[in-house]
Amino acid sequence: MEKLIAGDIYYLMYLGRAFEYKAKEHYMTGDISGFLHLDIGQEALSVAAMKAFEKGDVFTTYREHIMAIARGMEPKYVMAELFGKASGVSGGKGGSMHLFDPSHFFYGGDAIVGGQIPNAVGCAYARKYQGNLEGVMVVFGDGATNGGAFFESLNIAATHKLPILFLCENNEYAIGTNIKRAAPFKEQYKKAEPYMLTKAIDGMKADEVYSAVKEAQSLIEKGHGPIFIEAYTCRFEGHSMSDANLYRSSQEMKHCKARDPLPYFKEKMLNSFNFSQEEVEALEKKANECVDEAVDFAANAKEPPLEALYEHVFYEELNNVVS
Amino acid sequence: MLYREALNRALDELMQKDENIVILGEDVGLYGGSYRVTEGLVEKYGEKRVIDTPIAELSIVGNAVGMAIGGLRPVAEIMTANFSLLAFDQIINHMSKFHYMSNGKIKLPMVVRFPQGVSRQLAAQHSESYEQMLSAVPGLRVVATSDVNHAYHALKKAILLDDPVVFIEHELLYNKKGEVDFNDTQDPFKARVVKEGKDITIVSYLKILDDVTASVAAIEKELNCSCEVIDLCSLNPIDYETLAKSIKKTSRLVMVEEDHKTGGFGSQIVSWAAEELFYSLDAPPLRIAGEDVPIPYNRKLELASIPTVDSITKKVIEWGHKNGL
Structure with a gap:
């Protein structure tokens, strides 16, 4: 990893965490409502995977604020979406769980567990058909690997040798149900092994995530076909803001937080990538300022007009077709 | 073809x-x-x-x-x-x-x-x-x-x-025969008047429309009236304009569908007509639909579970007599 990329990753991880804490704060005040799934603790995976997979297309889940930002969406438009404002990335009609930006080849923001996986497979089919092997990355949690959509997708992706990276974020919990109670083994890559190349990594280490995803993307681009990466992570908060996180002991949370990706990568920044303390602090300051600006922007942005209710139900009105 | x-x-x-x-x-x-x-x-x-x-x-x-x-x-x-x-x-x-x-x-x-x-x-x-x-x-x-x-x-x-x-x-x-009119410029996503008439508007769609068409002659003869038959074609959005034009003309609505009656698609058409065209109607709308049962295997039972030419004819005639036709 180059120094420039390391700096970018640290900046985005730090920004991501600050963004999530601000979102939490504004959820408490009522500025943000609905379901809010915070990504605190999992910034390494969200940022490094997006930075490594810079080409191609991305499909992901509802815990996607940081991924969207790392993919290139401006924090202020993401925050505005959380606030339900017209200038939000989805015009205030999607909310926290549905961030879309085709200009960055980022397609949600899907809130049906596993539902985005067949969409990603279809997109990978389209890309291969178009002669484009840059690849599609689909991110999902360990919970999704127990559903039918996941298994159907492995089968189809392998049958057609599609350019797709399955990236499983295994944080061990499907809301409050531990993976041990929902699957016969803890390592979910075993489910993909008969179909494709698999790899298990520490998802809390940005450098490890970056190199694994980069390598996978480069193999896919060379025509390798589908690859499965399982990244072991730990979320520091509950599943969403309505989850009090009572199913994890303080011991478990202590162990979890000891794997905090931010201090780990900060140490790498200072000792492996030759950043000075001042340089790191400058990045942190810049990130905090960006998040503050995002909140200001979102707070002052306009609500969608009432007419927006009826917009975009259909793309084209009747009689607007050339046949 | x-x-x-x-x-x-x-x-x-x-x-x-x-x-x-x-x-x-x-x-x-x-x-x-x-x-x-x-x-x-x-x-x-x-x-x-x-x-x-x-x-x-x-x-x-x-x-x-x-x-x-x-x-x-x-x-x-x-x-x-x-x-x-x-x-x-x-x-x-x-x-x-x-x-x-x-x-x-x-x-x-x-x-x-x-x-x-x-x-x-x-x-x-x-x-x-x-x-x-x-x-x-x-x-x-x-x-x-x-x-x-x-x-x-x-x-x-x-x-x-x-x-x-x-x-x-x-x-x-799938094996129904017909001709394609390659010069047809009608919007295929709008309702089509299959047969013009002035006394009863019969709305239907898909296969059961054929049974409606086949029952019209007997209905018209018995009730001494003429039926306008409409093929909905698009079920969302619904072409209410074409329906309203016809119902205002005939003042009577019959909705025929193959599906189970409860919660069936036709209930939307009838409730819309009740809300929007109540004062244009000379009779309560009639809904003819399938029975509220899973479709059985036995042929006799199967046919009894959905509207047929005979049952459509009989029900419309009965309804017509009851409502002054």
Whole structure:
């Protein structure tokens, strides 16, 4: 990893965490409502995977604020979406769980567990058909690997040798149900092994995530076909803001937080990538300022007009077709 | 030309013009399509464009959504309506919603086709109709096609539109004969007046429309009246304008559908007429629909579970006598 990329990753991880804490704060005040799934603790995976997979297309889940930002969406438009404002990335009609930006080849923001996986497979089919092997990355949690959509997708992706990276974020919990109670083994890559190349990594280490995803993307681009990466992570908060996180002991949370990706990568920044303390602090300051600006922007942005209710139900009105 | 040939021709013509159009589904390729709608297309366009899928309906529609996001125009075939239930998550949570919840940033030019309805003794898991559920999903266009000419034009429009379309066919219509009017400029997504009349508006769609048409002569003779028959064609959005024009003229409404009566699609038409056209009506609307039972295997029971030419004729005549006709 180059120094420039390391700096970018640290900046985005730090920004991501600050963004999530601000979102939490504004959820408490009522500025943000609905379901809010915070990504605190999992910034390494969200940022490094997006930075490594810079080409191609991305499909992901509802815990996607940081991924969207790392993919290139401006924090202020993401925050505005959380606030339900017209200038939000989805015009205030999607909310926290549905961030879309085709200009960055980022397609949600899907809130049906596993539902985005067949969409990603279809997109990978389209890309291969178009002669484009840059690849599609689909991110999902360990919970999704127990559903039918996941298994159907492995089968189809392998049958057609599609350019797709399955990236499983295994944080061990499907809301409050531990993976041990929902699957016969803890390592979910075993489910993909008969179909494709698999790899298990520490998802809390940005450098490890970056190199694994980069390598996978480069193999896919060379025509390798589908690859499965399982990244072991730990979320520091509950599943969403309505989850009090009572199913994890303080011991478990202590162990979890000891794997905090931010201090780990900060140490790498200072000792492996030759950043000075001042340089790191400058990045942190810049990130905090960006998040503050995002909140200001979102707070002052306009609500969608009432007419927006009826917009975009259909793309084209009747009689607007050339046949 | 047969109904299935008209559908085939629509696919063929457009696939020839646009290589972004792909077909996917179970046995659509080498086998030639369960109802031969896609016959000959794999030989012409290859396996990359006519894709034989595993028996995984969720993925058929889910992949089509992803293909549309990726710039293709997929036409997905589900072998029969009951199997579409496995894809309902993708149809309702994904296909119908991405355009709206992305505030118009995502568009999904895609079609999901399937046949539905009572055929001949296929029993409860191969005979049902789902337009009542699908037409109630905002963001999905739902089209039901009842004849050769309409099938050709409507499928072409469904493929060319940038909206997701559920395209409903009927198992008993595939071998129906008819002509395609290549100069037909009517919008295939608007209701069509199949037969003009002045005393009763009979609204229907899909296969049961043929039974309505076959019962009209006896009804007109017995009631000494004339019936206007309307094929809805599009079940979402509904062409209320054409319906209102007819009902205001006839002052009477009969709604005929094959599906189970409770919660059936026709209840929307009748409740709309009650709300909007109450003072134009000279009689309470009549709804003729299937029984509220799973479709049985036995032929006698099967036929008793849905409207037929005889039962439609009898019910409309009884209703007519009761209401001053």
